[in-house]
Amino acid sequence: MPDIGVALSTIVSGVLLGGMLALTALGLSIVLGVMRLVNLAHGDFVVVGAYVGLFFLKFTGVDPLLGLPVIALIVAALAIPLYRFLLAPLAERGPEAQMMTMFAVAIILENAFVLGFSADTRSIERDYATLPLTLGPVTVPLIYVIGFAIAVALILAVHWLISRTRFGRDLRASAADAQAAATLGIDVKRVQMLTFGLGAACAGVGGTLIGAAFQFGPSSGAAYLLNSLAIVVLGGLGNVLGTLFGGVTLGFLQSVGGLTLGDGYRDLVGMALFLLVLAFRPDGFLARRRS
Amino acid sequence: MSQRLKNIVKAGSLLALASIAFGLGAARADEIVIGASLPLSGPLAGFGSFQQWGYKRAVAEVNKAGGISIGGTKQMVILIIRDDKTDPNAAASNTETLISRDHVVAMLGSCTPALVNAGALVAERAKKPLVTGCDPLEAFKSVRKWNYVWDLFFDEPELAAAQFKALAELGAQTNKKIAIWHDNGPDGQVVGGKIWPALAKDFGYEVVQNAEFPVDNTQFTSIIGEAKSKGAEVVLVDAITPQAIAIRKQMAAAGFTPKVLNIEKGAEPVQFAEALGKLSDGILVGGYWDSSLPYPGAADLSKAFESETKLTSSQHIADSYAAAQILLDAIASAGSTDPEKINAAIAKTDKTYAVGPVKFDENHTAKLPIVSLQWQGGKTVIIWPKAAKTGEFLFPLP
Numbered sequence: 001m002p003d004i005g006v007a008l009s010t011i012v013s014g015v016l017l018g019g020m021l022a023l024t025a026l027g028l029s030i031v032l033g034v035m036r037l038v039n040l041a042h043g044d045f046v047v048v049g050a051y052v053g054l055f056f057l058k059f060t061g062v063d064p065l066l067g068l069p070v071i072a073l074i075v076a077a078l079a080i081p082l083y084r085f086l087l088a089p090l091a092e093r094g095p096e097a098q099m100m101t102m103f104a105v106a107i108i109l110e111n112a113f114v115l116g117f118s119a120d121t122r123s124i125e126r127d128y129a130t131l132p133l134t135l136g137p138v139t140v141p142l143i144y145v146i147g148f149a150i151a152v153a154l155i156l157a158v159h160w161l162i163s164r165t166r167f168g169r170d171l172r173a174s175a176a177d178a179q180a181a182a183t184l185g186i187d188v189k190r191v192q193m194l195t196f197g198l199g200a201a202c203a204g205v206g207g208t209l210i211g212a213a214f215q216f217g218p219s220s221g222a223a224y225l226l227n228s229l230a231i232v233v234l235g236g237l238g239n240v241l242g243t244l245f246g247g248v249t250l251g252f253l254q255s256v257g258g259l260t261l262g263d264g265y266r267d268l269v270g271m272a273l274f275l276l277v278l279a280f281r282p283d284g285f286l287a288r289r290r291s
Numbered sequence: 292m293s294q295r296l297k298n299i300v301k302a303g304s305l306l307a308l309a310s311i312a313f314g315l316g317a318a319r320a321d322e323i324v325i326g327a328s329l330p331l332s333g334p335l336a337g338f339g340s341f342q343q344w345g346y347k348r349a350v351a352e353v354n355k356a357g358g359i360s361i362g363g364t365k366q367m368v369i370l371i372i373r374d375d376k377t378d379p380n381a382a383a384s385n386t387e388t389l390i391s392r393d394h395v396v397a398m399l400g401s402c403t404p405a406l407v408n409a410g411a412l413v414a415e416r417a418k419k420p421l422v423t424g425c426d427p428l429e430a431f432k433s434v435r436k437w438n439y440v441w442d443l444f445f446d447e448p449e450l451a452a453a454q455f456k457a458l459a460e461l462g463a464q465t466n467k468k469i470a471i472w473h474d475n476g477p478d479g480q481v482v483g484g485k486i487w488p489a490l491a492k493d494f495g496y497e498v499v500q501n502a503e504f505p506v507d508n509t510q511f512t513s514i515i516g517e518a519k520s521k522g523a524e525v526v527l528v529d530a531i532t533p534q535a536i537a538i539r540k541q542m543a544a545a546g547f548t549p550k551v552l553n554i555e556k557g558a559e560p561v562q563f564a565e566a567l568g569k570l571s572d573g574i575l576v577g578g579y580w581d582s583s584l585p586y587p588g589a590a591d592l593s594k595a596f597e598s599e600t601k602l603t604s605s606q607h608i609a610d611s612y613a614a615a616q617i618l619l620d621a622i623a624s625a626g627s628t629d630p631e632k633i634n635a636a637i638a639k640t641d642k643t644y645a646v647g648p649v650k651f652d653e654n655h656t657a658k659l660p661i662v663s664l665q666w667q668g669g670k671t672v673i674i675w676p677k678a679a680k681t682g683e684f685l686f687p688l689p
Contacts, residue, residue, distance in 0.1 A: 006516035009545070013512045110332075119336025120562040121533045123540065130570060132546030139516075141544030213544075214509060215536040215566060219333055223509065258513040264475070264504035 005137035011255045016144035018251020020213070022235075022244045023151035024206030025228035026158060027199030033238020034175045034195045036095050037087070041106040043225030045200045048109070049075050049207020050216045051117060054124050056208075064124060064208050065146070075204025076197035083196040088189055106221065113218035124212040147209040152244065154205060158198070159240045171195060175238060226267075230274040236284025246284070323359060323628055325350075325618065326371040327399040328385035328410050333377025334507075334533050337560035338402040338425060338607055343372060344596060345611030346399050349619060359623045368619065375401055379409035386410040390417045396628040397621075399423060399614055400442070402607070403531075403556075404430035404477045411440040420634040422618045424610025424646070428656045430477045436654075439630070441637050443610060443617070443649050443657040447478065450577040450661050451486040454527070454553045455494045457575075457663040457675035461684045465550045470500040470523035472514055472538070474530050479503070482555060483529045499523050508534060511541050519547040532557040536566045543570055550687035551575065561603040564669045571666040573688040579659040580606035580646055581673050583681045588645040603670060610659070613646035 028042045039045075052071050053064040064071065082105060090097040113119075123129075131142040162168035173181040174191045182188045210216065210224070227250070235246025250270055257269030277284065327346055330339035350370045358365040371393045375382035382401050389395045390413070398414055400407045400423020407426035412434070414421040421440045427450070431442045458465075469491050473483020484503065491498050499521040502514045515538075518526060526549045528538060535557025542548070557563060558576040582593030582604065592612060596604040621636035622628065640657075641650045649657045663675035665685055672682025 003520050006513065006520050009516050010513045017510075114332045114336070118340070119332045121334070121337065121536055121566055122562075123536055123566040125566070125568040130540055130543035132544055134546060139546050141541070143544060214540065215533050217334065217336075217533060223507070254510070255512070258510065262502065262504065263511050263514045264508050266508075266510050 005139075007259055008138045009140060010259050011252060012138055013140045013144055014251040014255025014258070015248050016140060016148040016251070017213075018231075018247040018249065018254075019148035019151045019244065020144065020206065020209050020247075021224075021227050021251065022231055022247025023147075023154055024203055024210065024224055025231035025235075025247060026155060026206075026240065026243050027202035028225075028228045029232045029235070029238055029243045030158070030162075030171075030195055030202075030240065031199040032232060034171055035087075035098070035192050037098050037102070038095075038229075039199065040099060040103040040225065041082075041109060041221075042102075042199070042203055042228055043221030043223065044106050044109040044113075045075060045079060045203035045221075046207040046210060046224040046228075047113065047216055047218070047221045048078065048200075049204030050122070050124070050211030050220075051113070051207075052204060053208030053211050054122055057124060057126075063126065064212065065126075065150075068150070068205050068208060071208050072201035072205050075207075076201040079200030080193060080197045083193045087196070088193070091189070091192075106225075110218050110221065117218070119218055121215050121217045122211070123215045124208070126212050129212040141213065143209075143213045147213060150205070150209065151247075154202065155240060155244045158202065161198075162240060167191070167194065227270065230270050232284075233274055233277050233282075234284055239284060242284055321364065321366050322369050323361065323366050323622060324369045324371060324393060324395050325397050325399065325622075326373070326389035326393055326395040328373050328375045328382045328389065328401050328406070330377040330402055330406060331372075331374040333375075334531055335377040335402055335406070337532050337562045339374075339377075341560070341596075341605045341607035342402060342425065342611035344600065345608045345613075346370060346372070346615045348592075348595070348608075349612050349615030353619050359619065361622075361626060361628060368622075370615075371395065375406055375410075377406065379405045382406045382409040383413050386413040386421075390414075390419055395419065396630060397421065397618055397633050399611070399618060400426060400440075402426075404434075407431070407442075408434050408477075411437070415439050419630050420618070420621070420637055422614045422621075422637060424614045425607065427478050427481075428654075428658060429481055432654050432656060433477075433481075438655075439634055441617070441640075441651055441655045441657075443614060443646065443651075444659060445577065445579045445661055446656075446658045447482050448486055449658070450555065450579075451482050452490055453577045453661045453663050453675070454575055455490050455496075457684075458525075458551065459494065460675060460677070461686070463551060463684075463686050465524040466522065467496045467525075468499045468521065468523045469496045469525045469527060470502075470518035470521070470549075471498060472500075472502045472504070472511070472518075472526065472528045472530070474506045474508070474534065475503050476506050476531075478556070479506075479529045483527070487527055487529075496525065504530075504534075506531060506534070509537055511538050512545065515542055515545045515547050518549075519545065524549050525551040526553070528552070528554040528557070530554065530557045532560055532563055535563055539567055539570050539574070548688055552688050553577075558666065559607070560605050561669075564603075564666050568669075569689075572668065573685045574666045575674075576664050576666070576671070578606050578662050578664040578671065578673070580609040581662060581664065581671070581679070581681065583673065584647065584662075584679060586643055586645050586647050592645045609646040613644035613649065616644055617649060
């Protein structure tokens, strides 16, 4: 049995990391909620964010955390044409066609990463990404605290955007019934396009944080897609605040799994939980309290 | 379009399809076709890119000299490389394709036991010679008794012992408490699960932790926390590059700085140091080659790589370059593209290449001498043995 300091540090680290992962899952959740699309390229959008963060630092010398708004805009600007030219024309053909399209985009992106940036493993090198933060017996990575704070702030901002603004109202109406929303004069395609861009922007910000905290490469996207799916299912499809809950829960339970079974079994715990929730509460734990 | 023209187009299309399907035209009678499956993408791409360069350079040199004489006629060598995406299944199917579609006469290997052995088993079954580096010898020998596959690389027990010997000879003062972290791949289990614990005991160390993790693991928080709480001052890691980078970053972020950190496998390629920056300083890794070693062409090889690619060289250019040279020498010596004759010629190899002296034993293995390398300022220096030393030992880990 690990000592109390190790146990507490592991669990707090897991919760903080879960918050960061919630941010990477947020984009998947809102796109799923509004467009009914499981974006299979979402993990690769996270990787795009990491590369954009890396090259943003390299070419501007500005810390990528300060450049997060710019990075978010760049990733959104890269994603919106995908919606406009690949997904929108398929809107009438059901979600399967769009899903398979994004699967193809994921494969193309991975190959493009290899061609453009080589297959090397990268990391965004920042001092704060490797500094510990110690409070009594608990030591956690400083980057996890920073990432968690940014994730919570962004998730709350997106929640506010969806629940308190006109765009949010249109978004919710489009999510509830796209046909009815269209008859009421809402430009559903525009809403979906902006939602897709917003989802990609969130993935981009999450990717930059992940790139600073960990390492990434052309094929890293699949793991983040899987984690994001687990978080979305835990928190409830399309539920913004539920995503944070899902991320923190997944992080907590993965940490407990890591402590009791070993770090190698974290993903096993996460995926077992994912399947259990799918089997018994397919709408997620917070299904009744949707944003 | 007239009916006749349509028929011609149809016939042409069918012929083109048949050519693709059956590999017609892949090899000409006046060419010697060899092939390799390499990890050019996926987690091991860092190794694959170096190997590709080594293989291509050896072939280019032979072709520049006019090719290889077969039956009195000089023939050019064609090298076909297929990406196995760091997937053993793809390595096996690539090898099948190289044999059946590309009609190779012999092959060169991939990297790491999982990938090399997957392709090697196909080559063995097809009775096509395959020369490889990048496959630790014990892991290679454990698969089967090989007849057509040849491996030049380091021997795991020697590599594992190198750092213990280096620490003893260099007088590194620690509390003798060791944490061992290793992946669950074949070589990780051999080195981290068996050899290191036994050596630790022999060298008077106490193993306070031995943790195993899957090859694709990304989170090491509790493993690191446990080693820190147990006061380990020496940490030995066997992991591939993405995990090695994650481990070093997470160690720093957890405030855990042992006096000695040795990372086998993952700390070899230069991308490890590039991703970590100054965090790579002081990390030890066992090595089998450095351009400063007194082998013919060693210094030139490194210079050629760096001037061509503008990248820092890696030891993997040496074993891949030598593996290709050994195969090409064997084809030349056999004077034939008959796989049996090439195989017999490989068996007779006894020469010092840029990677070191190569002579295969009865297990089809050639053991490369080991040195202890340390990352310093983005480059590796040899810190042990003394005779080969190119830099001072940085101790403790910064």
